[in-house]
Amino acid sequence: MPVTWTDHDAVLLDLDGVITPTAEVHMRAWSEMFNAFLDSYDGAATDLSTYTDADYFAHVDGKPRYDGVRDFLTSRGIELPEERVRELGDRKNDAFNDVLARDGVVAYPGSVALLDHLRDLGVPLAVVSSSANAPAVLAAAGLADRFGTVVSGAVAAELGLPGKPAPDTFVHAARELGAAVERSVVFEDAVSGVRAGAAGGFALVIGVDRGAGAETLSEAGAHLVVGDLAELVPGADA
Numbered sequence: 571m572p573v574t575w576t577d578h579d580a581v582l583l584d585l586d587g588v589i590t591p592t593a594e595v596h597m598r599a600w601s602e603m604f605n606a607f608l609d610s611y612d613g614a615a616t617d618l619s620t621y622t623d624a625d626y627f628a629h630v631d632g633k634p635r636y637d638g639v640r641d642f643l644t645s646r647g648i649e650l651p652e653e654r655v656r657e658l659g660d661r662k663n664d665a666f667n668d669v670l671a672r673d674g675v676v677a678y679p680g681s682v683a684l685l686d687h688l689r690d691l692g693v694p695l696a697v698v699s700s701s702a703n704a705p706a707v708l709a710a711a712g713l714a715d716r717f718g719t720v721v722s723g724a725v726a727a728e729l730g731l732p733g734k735p736a737p738d739t740f741v742h743a744a745r746e747l748g749a750a751v752e753r754s755v756v757f758e759d760a761v762s763g764v765r766a767g768a769a770g771g772f773a774l775v776i777g778v779d780r781g782a783g784a785e786t787l788s789e790a791g792a793h794l795v796v797g798d799l800a801e802l803v804p805g806a807d808a
């Protein structure tokens with residue numbers, strides 16, 4: 571389905587897994603931290619089996635850091651004090667930042683191609699990410715100057731905006747760009763993010779299937795699912 575970009579006020583993109591392959595770095599860091607925790611945990615629980623990528627997609631993907639910790643623990647019948655939840659989230663964050671510093675970030679070429687195309691058309695762009703590390707990831711990928719606004723996990727926390735799957739961070743980004751929600755496009759690879767776009771009443775919610783599954787993203791409310799953003803660039807090899 572070709573999209574007429576100039577019919578829209580703005581394009582709002584999630585970062586990890588949409589623009590940069592950092593969803594995989596998050597996934598590995600979560601897995602390391604949760605499995606170390608599960609191995610040593612001896613309190614009450616309904617399930618202490620290994621944490622897998624299926625757990626990531628179902629409970630953690632796209633959500634603010636501590637919501638992800640809490641929602642996964644709840645799925646295993648584990649209840650921890652908030653202080654402990656934060657400690658686990660911060661442990662994962664250290665692992666994420668170690669990989670970022672060591673390996674750097676190269677954005678998906680297809681995503682850069684679409685960003686170039688949208689820049690040429692003059693379409694206002696925003697990043698809407700649950701990650702507090704979004705500005706660092708954008709800088710590492712050399713894309714920090716491409717967006718009119720970046721609504722990161724840190725910005726959301728500062729403004730008291732509820733995280734995805736609530737639509738508030740996307741709605742805030744649209745407002746910052748002077749764009750109408752019903753004339754703006756959302757790109758998301760996570761079920762929680764697609765739900766946020768659908769709940770916000772955005773014109774077009776485009777799911778990017780990087781592992782969550784095209785059907786799952788459609789069921790969550792994506793109007794269209796692509797495997798790579800290059801599919802939406804006229805004349806690009808997708």
Ligand SMILES: O=P(O)(O)OC[C@H]1O[C@@H](O)[C@H](O)[C@@H](O)[C@@H]1O
Pocket residue numbers: 586593596597630631632633634635638663666699700701702703704723760
């Ligand atoms: O812990 P951070 O960097 O603030 O990120 C929070 C979440 O940000 C999202 O963008 C990622 O999809 C999640 O995997 C991550 O947990």
